Amino acid sequence: xxxxxxxxxxxxxxxxxxxxxxxxxxxxxxxxxxxxxxxxxxxxxxxxxxxxxxxxxxxxxxxxxxxxxxxxxxxxxxxxxxxxxxxxxxxxxxxxxxxxxxxxxxxxxxxxxxxxxxxxxxxxxxxxxxxxxxxxxxxxxxxxx
Numbered sequence: 001x002x003x004x005x006x007x008x009x010x011x012x013x014x015x016x017x018x019x020x021x022x023x024x025x026x027x028x029x030x031x032x033x034x035x036x037x038x039x040x041x042x043x044x045x046x047x048x049x050x051x052x053x054x055x056x057x058x059x060x061x062x063x064x065x066x067x068x069x070x071x072x073x074x075x076x077x078x079x080x081x082x083x084x085x086x087x088x089x090x091x092x093x094x095x096x097x098x099x100x101x102x103x104x105x106x107x108x109x110x111x112x113x114x115x116x117x118x119x120x121x122x123x124x125x126x127x128x129x130x131x132x133x134x135x136x137x138x139x140x141x142x143x144x145x
Contacts, residue, residue, distance in 0.1 A: 007122045008032045008050070012042040012057035012070065022056070022114070029115040039065025043073060052081055053122050056114070059087040082121040084114075 009031050013019050023033045036042035039061045046052060055074055059067035071083045
């Protein structure tokens with residue numbers, strides 16, 4: 001089986017310890033990780049033309065470019081990029097569901113679950129982006145007994 005291509009994860013969190021810990025873990029899982037300390041930095045990275053598959057951001061990023069504002073911007077300008085918002089505050093986690101592909105991630109979170117979720121999101125996006133088959137499906141004949 002061919003080795004899966006590395007996915008690029010943009011990790012946006014104001015806490016350097018969290019960025020180092022999660023970034024190190026995702027790299028060990030085979031992901032390419034680019035880090036941003038703010039929503040403004042994350043937007044600049046996305047605008048640079050770098051191909052990013054998933055943005056993993058803290059919903060409570062400081063400044064005017066919060067995680068919510070970043071997710072809203074991504075949905076508008078980079079809709080093919082998957083977004084995972086995380087928060088330690090359950091109310092923020094619930095509100096994050098508007099921007100997340102399935103469900104938001106409440107911190108503290110399971111690192112192995114995060115890696116599995118990134119793989120699932122990127123695989124799902126790949127399936128959605130495939131063009132429909134140009135051939136018509138084969139019609140199955142009924143068997144008579």
